Amino acid sequence: MPSSTIAPEQSGYETYIGPVQQVDMGDGAAALGFTIVPHHLNGADMLHGGMMMSFASMVLAAAAREAAGGDVEALSVNCDFTGPGKPGDEVTGIASVTRRTRTIVFLSCDIQVGDRMLMTATGVYRVVTND
Amino acid sequence: MTEARDQQKGDNERPAIASPRPAEQLDGFAPMDLRDPFEAFVGPLYSQTAENDGLTRHEAFRVDDRHVDTKGKLHPGMVMTFADAVVGSTAWNATGRRPCVTLSMQVSITGSAKAGDLVIAKTRLTRKTRAVVFCAADFFVGDEMIAQSTSLWKVLGER
Numbered sequence: 001m002p003s004s005t006i007a008p009e010q011s012g013y014e015t016y017i018g019p020v021q022q023v024d025m026g027d028g029a030a031a032l033g034f035t036i037v038p039h040h041l042n043g044a045d046m047l048h049g050g051m052m053m054s055f056a057s058m059v060l061a062a063a064a065r066e067a068a069g070g071d072v073e074a075l076s077v078n079c080d081f082t083g084p085g086k087p088g089d090e091v092t093g094i095a096s097v098t099r100r101t102r103t104i105v106f107l108s109c110d111i112q113v114g115d116r117m118l119m120t121a122t123g124v125y126r127v128v129t130n131d
Numbered sequence: 132m133t134e135a136r137d138q139q140k141g142d143n144e145r146p147a148i149a150s151p152r153p154a155e156q157l158d159g160f161a162p163m164d165l166r167d168p169f170e171a172f173v174g175p176l177y178s179q180t181a182e183n184d185g186l187t188r189h190e191a192f193r194v195d196d197r198h199v200d201t202k203g204k205l206h207p208g209m210v211m212t213f214a215d216a217v218v219g220s221t222a223w224n225a226t227g228r229r230p231c232v233t234l235s236m237q238v239s240i241t242g243s244a245k246a247g248d249l250v251i252a253k254t255r256l257t258r259k260t261r262a263v264v265f266c267a268a269d270f271f272v273g274d275e276m277i278a279q280s281t282s283l284w285k286v287l288g289e290r
Contacts, residue, residue, distance in 0.1 A: 042167040049236070
């Protein structure tokens with residue numbers, strides 16, 4: 001994983017479960033990443049589904065904020081579990097915007113360890129307006 | 132259903148893990164014995180003490196500063212983690228406590244919660260086939276539904 005910095009705008013929950021960092025995937029694509037540490041695990045010593053979904057929601061929300069040019073709120077998040085993560089794995093997530101309307105952003109994201117898929121997720125976010 | 136969950140999770144003979152915040156006395160609920168480190172990390176979580184079949188029941192947690200976003204609202208990720216924890220035990224109970232893994236989970240955020248709110252999950256089994264279990268949960272703060280989830284679970288070793 002190339003250069004990384006602590007992701008901005010981290011909330012109580014996101015800071016607490018992290019650290020989750022911004023990573024540069026090399027081709028200019030912005031992504032988030034984290035390393036699986038003991039408090040992320042389930043009873044089988046693999047990455048807990050709750051942590052994986054929490055990470056996916058952060059990746060989706062970050063891309064939705066960027067697409068909206070401002071604040072967003074999750075309306076729906078759907079996560080499909082395609083593979084397990086294990087301690088020490090470096091997990092990355094990249095999102096792409098499917099469609100942005102005036103009020104809604106549709107996105108999908110892939111959560112991976114290297115080339116191996118852990119999860120595909122889609123999200124629907126509401127653009128927060130101040131009127 | 133705490134007992135079924137505890138028996139299942141007890142099969143791997145791990146001790147329960149203490150949560151970083153102390154459990155409180157809640158009417159009708161008792162702290163779960165959590166053996167998944169991530170669940171203990173965000174806990175305590177509570178389950179219904181009243182008699183139930185383990186397939187339709189209530190669970191709870193108290194929102195605190197660890198669970199909210201920068202605006203002070205309950206983070207969708209915590210909703211999904213809580214959903215995974217409570218509906219996971221529904222799937223285990225439905226399969227005679229066989230190992231199950233999450234295949235897919237969808238959560239709709241229908242409202243919001245803030246620190247101090249008690250979130251109550253009403254979980255249910257929707258359908259069970261040999262290899263796949265379908266579950267749902269609705270999440271409430273008082274009378275307001277703040278989230279809904281549906282999920283699919285794979286029974287390991289079945290096809």
